[in-house]
Amino acid sequence: MAPPSVEARNLTKSFGSVHALSDVSVNFRPGRLHALLGENGAGKSTLVKCLMGYYQADSGEVVVNGSPHQMRSPQISQALHMGMVYQHFTAVDRMTVAENLVLGRADLPFVIDWSSEINSLRSFMAGMPFQIDPQRRVSSLAAGEKQKLEIIKQLYLGRTFIVLDEPTSVLTPAEADQVLSEVRRLVDEGSLTVAMITHKFREVTNFAQDVTVMRAGKVVASTEVNSDSEARLTKLMFGENSTFMTLAKRSDPPIGSPNALMMTNIHALGDRGDEAVAGATLSVKPHEVLGIAGVSGNGQKQLVEVFAGQRELAEGEITVDSEVYRRTRKEMQKKGIFLLTEEPLQNVCVRSMSVADNLAFRVFDLTPFARFGLINRKMLEKLANELIAKYRVKTPSADAPIGNLSGGNVQRVVLARELSHNVQVLVLQNPCFGLDSHSAADIRSKIIDVRNSGAAVLLFSEDLDEVLELSDRIAVMSEGKIVYEVDAKNADRYEIGRHMAHSTH
């Protein structure tokens, strides 16, 4: 079947007072790999969701092979052989590959003859660029294999126009390159049109043929990709006059200083009783950022929770300044220990309390904010307003419940709380998640300031670029252990990626 041409014409979509898409037109030419490039919140996801019928555009139409359609539901786009691979995997973990594939079929028989289904899946797989054993459970697949499964599923269902939503966000660089080059090969064979959402220039210049740049809900440019694209795309994506904050000049850590933070042979159980952290050992010196790279789900979350005092330490020892750290509030205040976990609203905020109250969590019981057990509201309010201004938190007022704020603003509130005191040890997990690149650059420079003033910083991030940018030393966490460590000066992203994928060859 020939791949379809798909065109978005004058699509507009608002959510309340936010204009997510204003008059967006994009032409996806048949048999091409078309990248949609833009920052978080530029409108890329809204555009493809309108294309697929997950959202209904307020006005405009989708033209498929020359005839206009109103995409009122995903079923309409599916009938036109259009399909979407989500950023987060939608395969059911506890089912097998075969079950997941067969489930998507429109003509699913009442009684399923598994032996013949599995045979026909095997012969289907044989003609695919990637093979996965149909009888494996999805939970046993690595992230890259899951991503491939999602793509295979679309092909199995006969889709000829496929949207990939940030397909490489959870892959190692090597996995990403492999998946994207196979996708490009399928496109080149002439059986597929692909639209790929991304914010990585590297993926656009290496794999895409056409690119549309979006900013603030509008299309800024639509063009073919060629070798000199990158500089031009940067300007288009961020605007002509954007200036990037450059990271503050670093002071080198004093040679031979003792470790400020040590974790030795840490073991901890995951929520399902599995051993999520399996003997992790690491140490950080003052004036140093240790960046921990790793694919999500390799025990980072649990290790941070252990440090935070939110998860039981099954075995091992944490020391701060060579004293055993028992994760009590007293020790945190005395030693200047601060922390940002992932999903801060759920993990380190109280949703129904005000922004001011949430900002006060670290200090409300200390002088001068509290005397004789009484809290000085006025001083806390003053502190809150200072921090809200300094960290540019967008909130109706200091008294608004923090649960009403957007994800990026919650992130800023927590960073304001954790970075603005006398920080000696700082543990961060995905500190810039969900922030636009200006705010991210701003936050990163604040992290470096904290490091320069003498703190030991332990940074967990799924964004390898962030780890490479901020760290003095880089380690890789895989399957609950630290499996690799390298000085930032000698770091090589592919070498790091190999260890993230836990392959030693």
Place this chain on the structure above:
Amino acid sequence: MEHDLGWIGVVIAALGGAVRISAPYLFVSLGEVITERSGRVNLGLEGTLLTGAMTGFATSYLTGSPWLGVLAAGAAGAALGMVHALICSLPRVNDIAVGIALFIFGMGIAFYFGKPFIEPRASMLPMISFGEWSDVPAIRSALEISPLFIAGAAVALTLEWAIQNTRWGLILRMAGDGADAAKALGYSVNFIRFIATACGGFLAGIGGSFLSLVYPGNWNEGLSSGQGLMAIALVIFARWSPIRCLGASLLFGGASAIGPALQTIGISKGYYLFSAAPYVLTLGLLIYSSSARKALDAAPSELTLAK
């Protein structure tokens, strides 16, 4: 007594009792398996069990047909299941809380409408005798098996197969293990859970009719004595597998039968202690099967319990 079998008699009586007493556990736990595999917990099945028992008894008494009673009990259970599903399909409603409310509601309507039926006798379901070959009365009585138990065992086997090998089974599991995946394929997760909860209620209602129309075979307010709640606990022990529900129900039935069996050989000391056996067993099994290290790995991922 002519055939005094002593301790062997106790074992035979306990085994017979296991088959006799296990049916309500079996039906309720199978119903709960269907509901939980769809990603929802219905804690109201104790109420459903009682409503089923009352409805079954009343229908049999009024129409003279015990089989019509069984059907009516199932229908009443399904109706309660639908109420649970409808309330839970509203946004931000917690299925556990709704379940507890329906537990009390089901008990309430059973007691309210059941008042006039406490005294009379209704026609009971017939039993099938598998013990004609023996002339030992203990064996003959142990092998008096209700067709409803046989039906329950058949439902368990069918469900075990259907969950793996039919379209409905796959869709049910998908709703319970990956609601987002189901939505992405265009299925209504709420509708799947509605049907599953209604089926679960239907089976629990039938379990209730066993109480009032087979064993013990009357209607009173203390009839279920927590069996509906124990059956829900039993689902966890059976790790959400219909076949293991059958085994676990027999185990619970056997534990409940120890007390009466001991009485047959004249040991009545500690009768109440032995009557507590199923409750102690529930507690023990739950502690065993839900300790932190023994993962709830088989639990459907969408359950509020598993999250």
